[in-house]
Amino acid sequence: MTAHPASADPAARGPIRLAFDGGQSALRVRVIPDGRTGSGPGFTHSANSIQATVDAVRAAADQAGVTGPVEVAALGLTGFPKDLPTAEILAKSIAETLRATEVRLTQDMVTAHAGALPDRYGVVLAAGTGVVCLGIDRDGSWYKIDGHGYLFGDAGSAFAIGRAGLVAVQRARDGRGPATALADTDLDPIALYPSPTLVDDVARFAPVVLRRAAEGDPVAHDIVVRAAGELAETIGAAIGSLAGQGQVPVACVGGLFDGAGDQLAEPLRAKLPSRAELIVAEGNSLDGAQRLASGPPGPYDELIVTHHA
Incomplete structure (x- = not known):
């Protein structure tokens, strides 16, 4: 995907929101509200998977030209940690790398469901x-x-x-x-x-x-x-x-x-x-992540780990 120049970033108009869909092949991001996109490496099973995920998030955001503060970032990840403490560490690390006020972290199955059957x-x-x-x-x-x-x-x-x-x-x-x-x-x-x-x-x-x-x-x-x-x-x-x-x-x-x-x-x-x-899905996993980033989690609340900076 083509990176967008920093001048196109809406940060000058206020904080933005980010939606991430992280699979095994690639991690994708969509900037809300202007729809710019970027991508980073997909998830791999490794001892340093938390840092690898943070690096992929950073790479995708950089490719999308994200330079300003982030209000909310919602992520559906294949590599969602199996235990709550690790998930909280990952959410905090993502918040720090994105300078995000709030991070909503969940499994990719949740964003897939939110996109297809909101x-x-x-x-x-x-x-x-x-x-x-x-x-x-x-x-x-x-x-x-x-x-x-x-x-x-x-x-x-x-x-x-x-x-x-x-x-x-x-x-x-x-x-x-x-x-x-x-x-x-x-x-x-x-x-x-x-x-x-x-x-x-x-x-x-x-x-x-x-x-x-x-x-x-x-x-x-x-x-x-x-x-x-x-x-x-x-x-x-x-x-x-x-x-x-x-x-x-x-x-x-x-x-x-x-x-x-x-x-x-x-x-x-x-x-x-x-x-x-x-039935035909109403949207895809990235659409689901956008829904989770744009409004309240709703029926998915207990499936989401939230970090507030």
Whole structure:
């Protein structure tokens, strides 16, 4: 993205608000109210993940040309800390680096839900490099499904599809598996092992799998159908957590669905429980972060760690 000159920053007119969407591939920021954007590195599992997240926030803000004081910053992060004390440390560190009066920190599943179903009952599945699902009941109770990371979860994610595709490539090249058009790539999967961005690198093979599935490659088709089944299972678990027997609005968002086409959507629809009512999301995770930055947290209040400078 193109950085904006400091002269374009609205700081001269008063404090601004910032909305952040932090995934495994990238961390994005939107400046409110003028809509300028920037990006920084995505989340990686590392011993210094707090400092890495703060650095990514700073990089994204710099790219967006943020130079003035920040009134509120709302962040939905894949790398949201597992324990409250660490989350509070991260929120304080972000407040300091942004010179923000208030920081609202939460998981990326919350901003995905706020963007897709603002102030509404239902289930949102966010599928990109990883997968996480959030169901909110009519009484405000909430249920998180998956979001367990690439080793122990993220079933049906771009990483899972990309990994299955690269396994199929190696099996075909070894003669241990069926021939597949997926093997028509210059990529050497073994060369990815030392990459510091391994998860993102593997996930970037998912569009190749989806494209080959659309072209009729049976191996790629089977991978996509299995992924759709995993996603449907996750949605079904979220729906099963909600009270009653009526229809539940379900929105699917995230980079995995961008350009995936019917080869993913059709098997997903076929495997969903009867209570699922697929609807079009009203917005994306960055839109959700903007809603959390622009007004009161509302039904997401207990899912947000707030720091006041």
